[in-house]
Amino acid sequence: MVVLICYMSTIKFSLAREMYKEMPPKKMLWSGVKEKSFGLVFGPPKSGKTIFCEYLAISIAIGRESYFNHFLDGNPKKVLFIGLEESFESRLGRNILQYETLTEEEKLLMDENYDVQEIDFPKFVISKENWENLYQTIEGSGAEVVFIDSITRMNHGKLEDSKTAEEIMSRLRVLSQELNITLFAIHHTPKLHGNPITMDGIKGSSVFAQESDFAIGINRTDRNHRYVKNVFFRYDNDDDEFVKEFEISANACPSYSGEVDEDEILQRLDRRRAVDKREVMKDFFNSNPNVIYTLKQAVDVLKPLVGLQERQIKTYLSELSNNQKIKCYERGHYSSVYYRSIGEGGKNE
Structure with a gap:
């Protein structure tokens, strides 16, 4: 009997560099999620994961420019x-x-770009036939972005068993890459009982983390406060100091209400939200309408006022100026929108 052994060939790094130059660049789709990547949106039951993902999907399909204050490119996608x-x-x-909350133009785009599976699509994806059906459904849709709710319905064993989790996650990753x-x-996790949301809340967390390019947590506190947390990103910074709080309206749309420290929202005893630090910053500039601050001066005076780190203050300054709530000048100078030039009786410090 003749045994054929096949060896994988190698390529020189110089050639690999040239190949890389020919590859189309991959952009960020939203937040720290890179296009053509695979990851999780996870959290305890009834936290709002499905609705959060549905409206993100709709926002992508209709070509919105942002979602929860994170950039979208504004190009409608399937x-x-x-x-x-x-x-x-x-x-x-x-x-x-x-759908009924959208403009007429947005409704047309959703009709064109937002697809769901057939009514008789299997409720479980477990067998080889189920996975082939899933593959063909996605391929036939021509979708660029796909949401699956949820991994629980793909469980052919015990998800806490690392082997089962690895098989499911590997199949999903291959699905993402091939299509x-x-x-x-x-993905559903147990209730957190007042604890912060982390990857450790997922049974078999090491497998889920290893196979994911991103993980976004959705939580609902004992006092019914909901928030989104960037747990980790493989291709972007994931060291945000704050989580994004939201509510769900009667028409099943998530409404972003600002950023807050996770510990604060977990310890909150009533329905009141913490003061939006961006509003505090805007009010500071408005209370000093005749002063232009350098970036360093602004950071130095705002840090003790709002209790934020320098990076977060810079992010908020950028957001406030982009939303025209404060003025931004060349070389990173900031002032109130009510600033008067020296010729108009104002002063510059």
Whole structure:
């Protein structure tokens, strides 16, 4: 018997560099999620994961320029949302409520770019046939971005068993790579009982972290405060000091209400939200309308006032100036929008 042994060839780094130059660049899709990557949106039951993802999917499909204060490129993309958890009627009824909040132009774009699976699509993706059906459904949709709700419906064993988790995550990663899509997989975790949301809250967390390019946590506190947390990103910074708080309206749309320290929101005893630090910063500039501050001066006076680190203050200054709530001048100088030039009776410090 003749045994054929195949060896993988290698290429020189110089050639690899040239190949890389020919590859189309991959951009960030949203927040720290890179295009054509795969990761998780996870959190405890009833935290708002599905609705958060549905509206992100809609925002991508209709070409919005931001979602939860994170950049989107404004170009409508084909999106597929595969919901395995709920009945077709329940999910579609909620999507219609969301649809009715859109402008007429946005409705046309959602009709064109937002797809869901067929009504008789299997409720579980476990067998080889199920996975082939999933692959063909995504491929046939032509979607660039896909959401799957949820990994629980792909469990053919015990998810706390690392082997089972690894098989599911590996299959999803291969799916993302072969179909050249950005893939969001929703995953349920146990209740957190007042603890911060981390990867450790997922059973078999090491496997889920290893196979994911990103992980976004969604939590709902004991006092019904909901928030989004950047848990980790493989291709971007994930050291945000704050989480993004949100509410869900009667028409099933998440409404971003500002950033807050995770410990503060977990310890909050009532329904009141903490003061938005950006508003505090804006009010500071407005209370000193005749002064232009250098970036260093602004950071130095704002740090004790708002209790934030320098990087976060710089981020907020940029947001405030982009939203025309303060003025930004050349070389990083800032003032109130009510600043008067020296010729108009103002002064410069």
